[in-house]
Amino acid sequence: MVAQNKKAAIDSLESRYQRCLAKSQYMYGCALEYYRDLDSMLDLVYRQLYSKLDTSRRQNLMVQQSLWKEKKEAYFKLLDTRVEKLHKKTLAGLDDQVIATDHKAAYIKDRVTELISRYPTAG
Template sequence: MKLTLLLLLTLLGGATVAQSRVILDSLDKRYQECLSLHSGQYNCAQQYYRSMDSLLRRSYSRLCNQLDSNGRQSLQLEQLDWEERKTAYFELLDARVDKQHKTTLSGLDDRVISTDNKAAYLRNRVLQLARLDAH
């Protein structure tokens, strides 16, 4: 699986929006396959999150390298704003998990859902960056 992920991330080097969607769809499919095994779902969610985080970092870095200094500065400011929103959203998710964990027996399920939501947030940013790259 790691080799396949590495290959997908390498392909991202010149990814268009359509190519980014193919890569994301492949990661989504692998994640769903992992979840369908009904064991280690939290590990599946963590791996999916790490894959999205890696894909996001590569997408951002690639886009930055393609821009002139004004474009790069604009993207960096936009990314800082996005990072602040991400931090606030992730803190909200973590607070909900902490609250739910105290009232439910399956706190790990809550962590799976939270990690899945975090990965989805990163996934959306990858798509936003791919759209910016297309312009």
């Protein structure tokens, strides 16, 4: 039941994001809000999981999260570098930022979904 509630919350964020984008007004703001909401959800899910696991599983979760963060930083740096290069060549720099932010949000959403699936009863 807990995992279903979290998945429903993700679906709700996704729906709100899509409605915001459909308005075609300040799409970067839509993407940024969606990213921040998912990042907050990731933090909440992680903390809830951590508090409910035994010592061994906590340690495992910490190691996994640390490795994930390293990959995330590398991926985000790649996205930011790409946006910076494109921004200098095109007038659509803000569009590139929207796309990069959307990709970052999707990366975080995948992690939240993975944590919920891997630990469905802890949280």
